[in-house]
Amino acid sequence: MRKALKVYSIEPSPRALKCLEKNTEKYDNITILPYAVWKNTQKIDLQLGISPNEDGLLKPDDGGIGKNITVQAYRIKDFVNREDLEKIDFLKIEVEGVEPEIVKSLRDLDIPVKKISVACGPERDGNTVDKEVTEILSELGYIVRRDESKGYNMVHARLK
Numbered sequence: 001m002r003k004a005l006k007v008y009s010i011e012p013s014p015r016a017l018k019c020l021e022k023n024t025e026k027y028d029n030i031t032i033l034p035y036a037v038w039k040n041t042q043k044i045d046l047q048l049g050i051s052p053n054e055d056g057l058l059k060p061d062d063g064g065i066g067k068n069i070t071v072q073a074y075r076i077k078d079f080v081n082r083e084d085l086e087k088i089d090f091l092k093i094e095v096e097g098v099e100p101e102i103v104k105s106l107r108d109l110d111i112p113v114k115k116i117s118v119a120c121g122p123e124r125d126g127n128t129v130d131k132e133v134t135e136i137l138s139e140l141g142y143i144v145r146r147d148e149s150k151g152y153n154m155v156h157a158r159l160k
Contacts, residue, residue: 004029004090008083012036012071015052038073039101046071056096061123077108088113097123100132106140112159116142120153128153 007030011017017034024030036057038044045068049060074082091113093102099118106113116137120130130146130153137144142157 007031008033008079010035010037010079012046012073013048013052013055014069015048016055019052033079036071036073037076037079037095037102037105038098039075039105041074041078043070044073045069054096056098056123058097058124060096061126075108076102076105077110080109080111085111087111090115090117092117092119094119097125097129099129100136103133103136114159116155116157118155118157120155130155 007027009020009024009030010033011020012035014034017032020032024032036044036046038057044057046055046057047060048065048067048069049055050062050065054060054062054064080088088111093099093116095102099120103116103118106116118130118133118137120128120133122128130148133155134144134146137155137157141160143160144155144157147154147156
């Protein structure tokens with residue numbers, strides 16, 4: 001059963017991208033975009049983890065394999081403009097520790113983002129970023145709720 005008209009999934013890791021494509025192949029409403037979202041539009045190094053789900057812009061939690069690949073990154077505003085979006089109903093952010101940078105870039109958007117969930121696990125040198133993300137979203141006018149119930153810090157926000 002389809003719950004969304006259109007879903008965009010952004011995945012910069014070629015290794016994780018293969019899994020994403022396989023896991024979503026039966027859905028015709030998902031567009032997969034093979035790049036990163038970052039605070040600037042630029043080429044950027046993606047550090048490879050031992051496991052593909054650890055690939056990210058920061059040193060991987062699992063120590064990594066000591067190899068980087070260069071990927072294209074776009075500001076979220078550039079993604080919105082490229083896709084000609086008029087609104088975002090739900091935005092989930094899980095970017096291996098650089099969540100504050102992405103959340104800050106929401107300031108540049110000219111369209112509303114109604115609901116946001118941000119995964120804030122201990123991926124930034126073993127530290128969580130939920131407090132910083134909560135502050136930023138509050139400053140942006142969202143009603144924010146932190147959820148630590150399953151041992152993984154999530155921040156949920158909705159427009160007032």
